[in-house]
Amino acid sequence: MKNKQKTLSKTDYIQYLDCPEELWLRKNKPAALPPVDLDRQYKLDQGNLIDDFAQQWFSDGCVIEDWAINPADVEFQLKAQNGNMLAITDIAVRQGDAKTIALFEVKAATSVKKEHYHDLAFQRMVFEDSGYKVTATYLVHVSKEYITSKEVDHCSLMAIEDITKEVEQLMEDTRATAPIVLEWINGKVPKKRITIGCSKKQNCPFVQMNYPELPKYSIFNIARISKAKIKKLVGANILDIQEVPTDFPLSANQRQQVAIAQEDEIVLKRGSIRRAMKKLVYPLYYLDYESFSFVVPPQAGYRTYQQMVFQYSLHVQAKPGGKVKHHEYLLKSKTESVEQLLKDMQLKIGESGSVIVWNKSFEKGRNTEMGNLFPAYGPFLDAVNERLFDLRVPFQKGYYQHPDFKGKTSLKSVLPVLATEVSYDDLIIQNGMVATIKWHHATDGRMDEKTQAETFENLLKYCKLDTLAMVKIMEVLLEV
Numbered sequence: 001m002k003n004k005q006k007t008l009s010k011t012d013y014i015q016y017l018d019c020p021e022e023l024w025l026r027k028n029k030p031a032a033l034p035p036v037d038l039d040r041q042y043k044l045d046q047g048n049l050i051d052d053f054a055q056q057w058f059s060d061g062c063v064i065e066d067w068a069i070n071p072a073d074v075e076f077q078l079k080a081q082n083g084n085m086l087a088i089t090d091i092a093v094r095q096g097d098a099k100t101i102a103l104f105e106v107k108a109a110t111s112v113k114k115e116h117y118h119d120l121a122f123q124r125m126v127f128e129d130s131g132y133k134v135t136a137t138y139l140v141h142v143s144k145e146y147i148t149s150k151e152v153d154h155c156s157l158m159a160i161e162d163i164t165k166e167v168e169q170l171m172e173d174t175r176a177t178a179p180i181v182l183e184w185i186n187g188k189v190p191k192k193r194i195t196i197g198c199s200k201k202q203n204c205p206f207v208q209m210n211y212p213e214l215p216k217y218s219i220f221n222i223a224r225i226s227k228a229k230i231k232k233l234v235g236a237n238i239l240d241i242q243e244v245p246t247d248f249p250l251s252a253n254q255r256q257q258v259a260i261a262q263e264d265e266i267v268l269k270r271g272s273i274r275r276a277m278k279k280l281v282y283p284l285y286y287l288d289y290e291s292f293s294f295v296v297p298p299q300a301g302y303r304t305y306q307q308m309v310f311q312y313s314l315h316v317q318a319k320p321g322g323k324v325k326h327h328e329y330l331l332k333s334k335t336e337s338v339e340q341l342l343k344d345m346q347l348k349i350g351e352s353g354s355v356i357v358w359n360k361s362f363e364k365g366r367n368t369e370m371g372n373l374f375p376a377y378g379p380f381l382d383a384v385n386e387r388l389f390d391l392r393v394p395f396q397k398g399y400y401q402h403p404d405f406k407g408k409t410s411l412k413s414v415l416p417v418l419a420t421e422v423s424y425d426d427l428i429i430q431n432g433m434v435a436t437i438k439w440h441h442a443t444d445g446r447m448d449e450k451t452q453a454e455t456f457e458n459l460l461k462y463c464k465l466d467t468l469a470m471v472k473i474m475e476v477l478l479e480v
């Protein structure tokens with residue numbers, strides 16, 4: 001029996017432009033793909049929220065430039081199908097008769113992106129081919145300038161851009177590409193190839209299916225390696241970093257990374273480490289924040305997607321070799337003010353001593369923003385910024401290089417190599433993105449009391465380990 005032909009939607013079309021192989025797997029072997037993870041679900045939830053706001057806005061009747069939209073002309077999720085091509089538009093606005101429409105695509109992004117033009121070009125093609133006249137295409141997105149107040153104000157939250165011209169320019173290309181995509185999803189398993197320039201390689205099911213032997217430490221892990229060099233190595237069938245020839249052209253840093261891997265050698269620049277450590281001033285304050293970024297921030301004064309600090313962890317060591325003391329604070333609801341956290345932190349961080357962080361641009365940025373939002377804490381946060389010591393820098397500068405870092409300098413790559421006595425492996429929450437999402441879930445009413453209390457406990461453990469990890473790494477550097 002002949003297989004039923006698969007349907008091509010706008011989402012499929014966009015995915016094809018991004019990665020044809022991933023689309024083929026999703027349409028033909030969905031079980032091979034990982035389930036929708038927390039991160040993806042979190043983005044989908046924000047998209048759905050913005051869809052709801054946009055629907056409310058159009059239902060109330062909004063004005064675009066001089067066009068006052070009549071709610072009676074608005075239709076949500078209007079569907080068109082031409083053969084195996086299917087388009088469901090977020091919002092259609094009728095103009096005169098039922099078959100003359102303007103299309104509106106809603107996105108939780110803060111600006112128009114290339115894929116949005118393709119998305120609307122695909123929709124326009126399907127609608128036109130099934131008998132509609134499409135007069136214009138618009139993108140409804142979130143305004144960058146939006147600042148949360150008590151009530152969500154749709155007019156200032158949403159922005160509309162007329163992208164009719166840009167979409168028009170893509171129509172010919174879309175009409176030529178869409179049948180190819182349809183053929184692709186209904187075709188045989190794609191040929192084996194290693195795509196260049198995608199960061200998912202180690203976890204991509206397509207690559208795993210075709211290259212089960214792709215080594216854990218591969219040429220894709222070489223820091224800042226160009227696509228051209230990757231292409232050359234793949235062409236020579238070299239995937240393992242161990243097999244990169246000694247005469248293959250690489251930058252000095254890349255060559256050093258490869259040599260360290262191949263010779264299984266540790267590089268230790270003792271003089272440079274010593275000079276860096278001399279800048280430390282006791283007491284040492286090891287500080288880490290967890291933050292929440294959401295399309296509509298929960299507290300007044302925050303911009304769209306602006307990071308809102310909801311937790312800090314602090315380990316304090318008063319003198320060299322002395323005991324470390326731990327402090328922490330976690331906001332337990334979305335309405336508890338960040339000011340409470342600052343008030344607590346100010347009591348724990350004294351007026352002198354280095355404030356140690358991992359990747360200082362993050363903490364520095366949050367401190368500046370919090371200082372602007374809560375001016376009473378501005379001088380304190382400015383002083384903390386003046387005293388920041390970035391513990392990642394000695395690793396970024398190559399003062400300490402280890403083959404097991406695999407060319408990375410994140411806390412999660414360095415800690416398991418230098419301090420095996422502490423580990424993230426036993427924790428329920430093991431990274432910052434999961435911490436953000438878990439805090440969101442623990443404070444939006446979806447959890448029962450017990451699960452919420454456990455989640456808060458897990459968040460505290462996670463953030464505490466981030467600062468303890470820095471204490472342990474510092475001990476190693478000071479010994480050096």
Ligand code: SF4
Nearest residue numbers: 019021195198201204
């Ligand atoms: S690694 Fe290749 S096949 Fe996998 S998602 Fe990236 S581009 Fe697609």
